[in-house]
Amino acid sequence: MTEIFLATSLIVTLVVGLSIVLVKLRRVLIPDVDLLVNVNQTLNLVARRGDRLLGVLHDAGVGIPAACGGSGTCGLCRVTVTGEGAGEPQATEHGVLSPRERRDHIRLACQTRLRGDCAVTVPDDFIGAGEAIPATVVATRMLAPLIREITVDLPPDHGGDFSAGDFMQVIAPPYTLDFATLETDPAFSEAWDIAGWRSLKASSPKPVTRAYSLANRPEDAGKAVFNIRLAVPPAGKEDSLPPGLVSSWMFGLKVGDAIRLSGPYGEFHVQPTQREMVFVGGGVGMAPLRAMIHQQLGRGTHRSIQFFYGARSVADLFYSEEFQDLAMQHGNFSWTPALSDPAPGDRWLGTTGFVHDVLRRSMEGHPAPEDCEYYLCGPPVMISAVLTTLDKLGVPRGQIFYDDFGG
Amino acid sequence: MSDLWQLFLLSAFVDNMPLTLFLGLCTFLALSKKLEAAIGLGVAMIGVMGLTVPLNHLIYTALLAPGAWSWAGLPDLDMSYLALIAFIGVIAAVVQVLEMLLDRYAPAIHAAFGVFLPLLTVQCAILAGSLFMVERHYSLAQSAVFGLGSGTGFAVAVAMLAAIRTRLAYADLPAGLRGLGMAFVLTGLMSLGFSAFAQMAAAQ
Amino acid sequence: MTELHSRTGVWHTLTSPLVHQNPVILQILGICSALAVTTSMATALTMSAALTVVLTLAAGLVSIIRGHIPETIRLIVQIVIVASLVIVIDQILQAFFAELSRALSVYVGLITTNCLVLGRTEAFARHNPPLPAMIDAFGNGLGYSLVLIVIGSLRELLGRGELLGFAVLPLADAGGWFTPLSLMLLAPSAFFLLGLLVWAVRTILIEQSEPEEHAPPPRQEVTR
Numbered sequence: 001m002t003e004i005f006l007a008t009s010l011i012v013t014l015v016v017g018l019s020i021v022l023v024k025l026r027r028v029l030i031p032d033v034d035l036l037v038n039v040n041q042t043l044n045l046v047a048r049r050g051d052r053l054l055g056v057l058h059d060a061g062v063g064i065p066a067a068c069g070g071s072g073t074c075g076l077c078r079v080t081v082t083g084e085g086a087g088e089p090q091a092t093e094h095g096v097l098s099p100r101e102r103r104d105h106i107r108l109a110c111q112t113r114l115r116g117d118c119a120v121t122v123p124d125d126f127i128g129a130g131e132a133i134p135a136t137v138v139a140t141r142m143l144a145p146l147i148r149e150i151t152v153d154l155p156p157d158h159g160g161d162f163s164a165g166d167f168m169q170v171i172a173p174p175y176t177l178d179f180a181t182l183e184t185d186p187a188f189s190e191a192w193d194i195a196g197w198r199s200l201k202a203s204s205p206k207p208v209t210r211a212y213s214l215a216n217r218p219e220d221a222g223k224a225v226f227n228i229r230l231a232v233p234p235a236g237k238e239d240s241l242p243p244g245l246v247s248s249w250m251f252g253l254k255v256g257d258a259i260r261l262s263g264p265y266g267e268f269h270v271q272p273t274q275r276e277m278v279f280v281g282g283g284v285g286m287a288p289l290r291a292m293i294h295q296q297l298g299r300g301t302h303r304s305i306q307f308f309y310g311a312r313s314v315a316d317l318f319y320s321e322e323f324q325d326l327a328m329q330h331g332n333f334s335w336t337p338a339l340s341d342p343a344p345g346d347r348w349l350g351t352t353g354f355v356h357d358v359l360r361r362s363m364e365g366h367p368a369p370e371d372c373e374y375y376l377c378g379p380p381v382m383i384s385a386v387l388t389t390l391d392k393l394g395v396p397r398g399q400i401f402y403d404d405f406g407g
Numbered sequence: 408m409s410d411l412w413q414l415f416l417l418s419a420f421v422d423n424m425p426l427t428l429f430l431g432l433c434t435f436l437a438l439s440k441k442l443e444a445a446i447g448l449g450v451a452m453i454g455v456m457g458l459t460v461p462l463n464h465l466i467y468t469a470l471l472a473p474g475a476w477s478w479a480g481l482p483d484l485d486m487s488y489l490a491l492i493a494f495i496g497v498i499a500a501v502v503q504v505l506e507m508l509l510d511r512y513a514p515a516i517h518a519a520f521g522v523f524l525p526l527l528t529v530q531c532a533i534l535a536g537s538l539f540m541v542e543r544h545y546s547l548a549q550s551a552v553f554g555l556g557s558g559t560g561f562a563v564a565v566a567m568l569a570a571i572r573t574r575l576a577y578a579d580l581p582a583g584l585r586g587l588g589m590a591f592v593l594t595g596l597m598s599l600g601f602s603a604f605a606q607m608a609a610a611q
Numbered sequence: 612m613t614e615l616h617s618r619t620g621v622w623h624t625l626t627s628p629l630v631h632q633n634p635v636i637l638q639i640l641g642i643c644s645a646l647a648v649t650t651s652m653a654t655a656l657t658m659s660a661a662l663t664v665v666l667t668l669a670a671g672l673v674s675i676i677r678g679h680i681p682e683t684i685r686l687i688v689q690i691v692i693v694a695s696l697v698i699v700i701d702q703i704l705q706a707f708f709a710e711l712s713r714a715l716s717v718y719v720g721l722i723t724t725n726c727l728v729l730g731r732t733e734a735f736a737r738h739n740p741p742l743p744a745m746i747d748a749f750g751n752g753l754g755y756s757l758v759l760i761v762i763g764s765l766r767e768l769l770g771r772g773e774l775l776g777f778a779v780l781p782l783a784d785a786g787g788w789f790t791p792l793s794l795m796l797l798a799p800s801a802f803f804l805l806g807l808l809v810w811a812v813r814t815i816l817i818e819q820s821e822p823e824e825h826a827p828p829p830r831q832e833v834t835r
Contacts (some may be wrong), residue, residue, distance in 0.1 A: 007486050010470060014493055018500040025504055029511040115510075241738070425636070427798050430646040433726045436642075471718045486703060491720050499687070538717035566639045583813030584806075590805030598799040 023131060030302070038119045040374035047114050053081065054109040058209075063132075063262040064109055065211055076211070076265075077109040083118035105402060130173055132260035137253050138223065142185035142296045143318035144311075145192065145230065147284060148251055149215070151226040152259055153395055164270065164291035165403075167213040171286065172249040176203035179243075182252060192312060195393040197232055202248035210246040210341055212275070213377070213403070215287035224261065226250070227318075229284040237308055268377070268403040275373045280359055280386050282310040282378030288403060290319060297330050308362070310355025310382060313339055314346040356385040359395065369393045376402035377384055411552045416558030420604040424532045425564050426597055427605070435565055436590050445569030447560025453555060454505060454535050455527050459498050462553030463537040464547055466493055488575070494537045499528045523584030532561060564601075568593060624747050628754035633812070634727050634756040635805075646801040648716050648759070650777045656756075656765030657711050661704070661719055663752030665696045666728050670736040670748030674698075677737050689732050694723045725757060762804050770795030 005026050034080025037045040037056055066074040075096040082105050089097065093108050107121075139151040179200040184192050192198055215225045230251045230376040244349055253259065270277070270292050277296070281289045286309065293307060311317045323335035338358040342348035351358050355378075363369040376386050376397060381401050390400055422428060426433040431452075438448045469475060471493060472483040506524045509517040527533055538555050540550045571593055580589055625792070626766045628634055635642055648658040672692050673680075680688050704712040722728060731751050734745035767773055769792050771778035780786020794800050 002481070003484060003486075006476075006481075007485065007489055010486065011489060014466075014470075015496055018496055022500055022503055026507060029507045210413060237738070429642075429798065429801065430721070432646070435781050450698060488698050491698055491701075491723055494690065495694055495723065497692055499690075518730045520641050527728055528686075529724045529726070533722045535717055535721055536722050572809050581810070581814070583810045588809040588813065591809060595802030595806060597800045598802055602797060602799065 008101050009046040011135070018136045019233060035114055035238070038115045038117075040121055041119070046152065049114060049116075051111040051114050052110060053079070053107075053114060053120065055209060056114070057109060057120070057122070061101055063169065064122060065167075065263070065265050066110055066209070075108065077193075078106050079109045080105050080238045081107045081109075081112060081118055084116040086112060086118050087115050114183060119129075132262050135224070135259050135261055137257045137259055139255060142188055143227065144316045145188040145195075146317075146390070147318060148228050148230070148231045149318075150226045150228055150250060151220070152261065154222055154261075155223055162216070162264045163266070164216070165213070165268040165288045166264035166266035166291075167211045167288070168226075168261045168265070169209050170226075170244040170246060170250065171207055171209050171250075171260045171262070172204060173207050173260075174205055175249050175252075177201065177248055179248075183254075186308070188315070195232075195235070197230075200232065200243050202245065202321050204245045204249070205321070208245045211263075211265075212250075213266075213268075213284075213288040213291075215290045217291070218298040224264075224380050225287075227284040227287040232288040268375075268401060270375070271373060271401070273373065274303060275371060277305045277373050278359075278374050279307040280309075280355060280376045281306065281307070281376065282355055282382040285376070285378030285382070285403070286319060287377075288366040289375060293326070293333070293376065297326060297333060302332065305330075306362075307334070308336045308338060308359050310340060310358070310378070313343040314339045314348060315343070354385065355382065359386065360389045364395055370395050370399075372399065374400045374402075375401065411548060414549060414570075415552050415556040415559075417485055417608060418553050419560035419563070419599065421608045422557075423560040423564055423601050423604075424535070424557050425561060426594065426601045428535070430535045431530050431561060432594075434527075434530055435568070436587065436594075439565050439569040439590065442569045442573055445565045446562070449558075449565050450562045451524055451527060452532070453558035454566075455498070455502060455524070456558035456561075457555040458505070458535055459501050459533060460540050460557075461547055461551040462501065462538045463490075463494050463497055464540055464545065464550040466497060467537075467541055490538070490541060491534075494534060498533055498537070499562070502528050522558065532557070537598075551580065562598065567597060571597075618621065621743070621746055623664055624743060625750040628747075628750040629757060631784060633754045634730070634751050635755055642805070646686055646762070646798075646805060648715055649763040649766055649801055650719045650770070651767045652760070652763045652792075653710065654714050657704070657708065658715060658718065659752070659756030659759050661700050662725065662727070662755060663749065665693065665700055665722050666731060666752045666755075667745050668696050669693045669728055669732055670744045671741050673732040674736040674741040674744035677739075679830075684732045685737070686729075686733075689729060690723065693728050693732070697723045727751065736808040758805075758808065761808065762801060764802060765804055770800075 035047045035049060035051075037047050037053070038125055039045060039057070039060070043060065043062070043330060045056055045060050047053075054064060057079075064079065067076065078097070078101070079183070086105070087104050089111075093102075093111050096108060097106060131156060135152045135154050135256065137150060138153045139149075141149045142147050174252060179202070180198045212226045212228065215227050216223065217225075224331060228250045231247045233241035233243060267286075267405055268288060274290060279289045279293060289307065289309075293305060296305060298302070309323075309325060311316075317337055317339070320335075323337075327333050327335045336351055337357065338351045338353055338355045339346070339348055340352070340354050342352060353361075363372075366372070369390075370393065372395070374386075374390060376383055378386075387402075424430045425432055434448060438444045464503070467487075471486045471490050473487060474482055475486075475602065476484045501531060502524050508518070509524075536554055540553060545553055568590070572590065575593075584592070629678075648654045669689070669692055673689055676688075692712045697720060699724070701712070704715070704719060731748050739747070764774060768779060772778060772782050772787075772789050772791055780789035783790045792800075
């Protein structure tokens with residue numbers, strides 16, 4: 001009995017003692033002082049030691065995009081940081097930043113923990129653009145069981161200058177949402193009932209920001225069109241994983257609701273060359289590709305455009321008629337939807353298989369696949385499969401442009 | 408040659424942690440792709456091992472060893488089985504303290520080696536150092552030397568492996584052997600070289 | 612989810628770590644101890660059993676309390692759970708298999724810091740209910756055991772001509788034809804064998820091989 005008591009108290013004392021020493025030391029060694037962060041030599045911000053630069057900038061309304069939510073993978077939050085407070089690039093940044101960028105003091109704001117005063121340079125439009133644009137939802141439409149098209153009316157002074165392929169940041173306020181109250185299109189209600197999504201609940205205690213690509217056509221000027229895929233937890237994990245924070249909120253939006261956005265931003269654009277273009281998309285990777293294709297065709301381009309789009313079954317395929325019509329009107333545009341797992345009731349007569357296999361079969365018959373330009377957007381798995389396929393076809397990396405949602 | 412110097416050489420080269428005793432291989436292989444990272448890891452290893460082994464020695468002899476409580480009238484009390492948990496606690500604490508100290512007084516070193524410190528909390532070689540100390544009944548001075556020696560041995564080995572792997576970066580290896588497979592073969596060759604030290608020690 | 616689906620799911624969780632997702636070969640997890648104890652089959656088997664038991668129980672325990680561990684101290688809690696289980700196993704070995712316990716030396720204690728154990732509790736058990744978590748852990752334990760047994764049997768067979776202490780190949784000393792390769796009992800051979808094993812597996816399952824270092828590696832799927 002004594003032994004049990006002694007042993008237990010010994011371990012407890014040891015662990016508690018060590019923790020107390022640690023906490024005391026931390027207080028002595030890491031003083032809680034204010035640091036100065038100077039942005040573009042105009043804005044002076046006060047931060048605490050150990051704060052993340054991204055958070056400091058966001059709190060001050062500097063709208064640095066961060067599609068991955070600050071996990072250091074999307075590389076959108078590149079800023080130039082100088083001064084003793086910047087410290088050295090972290091291991092996570094080495095994968096994203098090139099040696100040249102590192103030499104030029106470029107850092108990922110989400111990975112920079114402040115150690116002292118520093119000076120930050122960001123593109124000028126971010127300082128203004130960071131202020132959220134208030135806008136109103138003017139239309140929502142369900143395209144697939146988990147995909148909704150949301151059209152937002154932008155205020156007149158915004159929304160003019162955007163190039164196809166851009167994205168905007170959506171700021172979801174704190175909210176709670178019971179999925180049972182979501183209105184679903186009767187066409188997709190059955191899928192919802194079978195999957196049991198109505199029992200889900202989503203909530204967020206603080207504002208959260210995510211980036212969504214614009215799916216605008218030329219006739220959507222002054223508006224922002226998004227394809228939102230509701231991120232539901234995989235079957236069997238409903239209890240342990242929450243649904244997507246921002247996508248759930250966006251799914252609950254109705255006509256007339258207010259929404260706050262910033263942007264547009266983006267690096268994923270059609271290159272001004274005369275090469276043939278091949279677009280490959282999957283899921284809501286549709287959005288930027290749709291914008292690019294409409295813009296190109298609308299300008300009367302003579303470049304040949306092929307669009308391969310992968311979905312699981314007919315229910316997940318959207319905008320199909322729209323692209324069929326486009327293919328009828330424009331001789332230089334072809335539309336190839338590929339279903340990987342058509343449902344028995346689909347009566348699918350089109351192409352089947354994964355989109356990268358369909359692409360490979362088609363491009364093997366092409367006289368010079370290495371002379372085309374490729375634009376990819378979709379889930380990371382699809383992107384990596386397509387990249388491998390293109391590699392085998394001998395396409396140089398410089399002719400492949402992609403956006404994998406910051407994954 | 409004094410006994411302590413001999414122990415240092417023995418722990419650094421003959422009983423080399425990764426190459427002869429297979430300890431700390433996870434970090435050994437994972438961080439040996441680049442020379443700078445390898446040197447950072449090695450320096451962190453020397454510091455942490457040189458501190459934790461003697462510290463754990465103090466805690467073990469004062470509190471846990473059989474007979475440590477005889478002054479309290481409990482000569483039969485043997486709590487050596489608690490050593491494992493106590494050692495891990497001490498190692499975790501030392502690593503954090505070291506990280507904070509470096510951060511405060513030597514930010515340049517912290518930037519270079521800081522990221523490796525948290526990795527060392529769950530590194531087998533460091534825990535093994537303390538466990539060997541108990542198994543081999545080292546004194547306090549011996550523990551300190553053993554800790555420093557083992558750390559040095561690890562640092563030398565990981566820096567060497569990283570240097571070799573850097574040279575092989577452009578070698579045209581069979582696909583299956585690339586990366587991990589080749590790292591194992593290289594480690595084997597280095598281990599073969601290090602076993603010569605064991606022969607030298609045996610001949611003495 | 613139909614009955615059939617869930618059963619294949621369990622089967623997949625159990626068998627995929629054996630070859631396709633082998634923790635040792637693919638993820639360099641837990642090799643520290645894997646190599647040191649493979650000089651003979653007996654120690655390799657004991658170690659495999661000890662690790663599989665610890666891993667399975669730890670995954671179960673972590674999974675049961677997964678909703679109650681505060682994020683900040685979860686690593687410490689997991690380590691303490693694993694360490695306590697290891698102490699129990701170590702004491703059992705010392706009590707009933709004194710000789711094996713001496714041969715395994717500190718390596719049983721080192722299961723605590725075996726990356727495989729923490730890796731599985733951290734990556735899988737923390738997000739899954741107890742049963743799947745334990746099945747996953749058990750499968751990974753088996754995958755680890757498989758590698759240990761293959762290397763252990765090769766080393767014992769080629770180094771001493773024995774398997775589990777029974778003579779298999781007639782030794783030259785005893786009038787047979789087999790000269791033991793004493794290198795097999797030394798440290799370097801373990802590295803060579805594991806290196807060759809990795810090579811063999813990756814040649815058959817070519818998708819596991821690593822990208823060339825001077826080509827830009829393809830972006831990998833992010834696991835969250």
